Amino acid sequence: MTVLTRNAIRKEMANSEDPLVITPVLDREQVGASSVDVRLGHQFIVLRRAAVTHVDPTDHEGLRSQIQRSQHQVRLSLHQGFIIHPGQLALGATLEYLSLPRRLTATVEGRSSWGRLGLVIATACNVDPGFKGCITLELVNNGEAPLVLYPGVRIAQFVFHRAEEEADYRHVDPVGPGKYDCPIGPQFSRIDRDQEIPFWGQLAMPISVRKPTPDEESHMRTWPTWELEPSEFPWHYDNRETCLLSEGEVTVEAPGQTVSLGPGDCAVFPQGLVCTWKVRTKIRKHFRFG
Secondary structure (H helix, E strand, O other), X not given: OEEOOHHHHHHHHHOOXXXXXXXXXXXXXXXXXXXXXXXXXXXXXXXXXXXXXXXXXXXXXXXXHHHHHHEEEEEOOOOOOEEEOOOOEEEEEEEEEEEOOOOXXXXXXXXXXXXXXXXXXXXXXXXXXXXXXXXXXXXXXXXOOOEEEOOOOEEEEEEEEEOOOOOOHHHOEOOEOOOOOOOOOOOOOOHHHOOOHHHHOOOOOOOEEEOOOHHHHHHHOOOOEEEEOOEEEEEEOOOOEEEEEEEEEEEEEEOOEEEEEOOOOEEEXXXXXXXXXXXXEEEEEEEEEO
């Protein structure tokens, strides 16, 4: 991959088809020799150390609550300072909204002037082709004194690279866009959406399969139905699901467990389960969440 220089960056921004968009650019001098300076936005996510004992990414049911209790959002007005103390982590975002064409990728780098004061910026620094949104900045004060940050100051820089072939962050997943799609401010972590997390943590819970009683089966057949042609796809259960298979055959592969379902089988899939459905023949299932 090659690094884009000033003229190449401006040509990409002027491109009429799938252009590079950075907005607002308040000063032409933000476009440097081989990078674009970006400014600090008005929103921050601040961590509260005493609110929870820990944050466990594999605790699917409790993670959202843990994050909400351990972090809170604040919004500052113009000229209002944000104090970040030594050793503190805070999430900010760029003032600029970025839309990357499918032929470019970007890295987010801290400015040397802030680094010499101890501020580390954007520990997750790669931006994929096709990404759209404001960039969340992981801000850490590694210095010895508190730092005061103001919305609007130039805080970081984008360095652009030309990819060997086109790609698109928003269509990398067959069931939808990436985890952080079109943000307009800093976003909480969504690590619980990593499909491998349940395997390594406490959520490698079993799928239970049984034959329902005649009365249970009669009741289940009143539930909503879903029909699927032969296919294979990943699935992440945001809620517990109970289902009855009335037609067809399917194999469900989960961490440490593989189950096969046929007509008349009732299965319970636990909340947080990540698995792969392999539909062998057209299926019809009756399901209920919760």
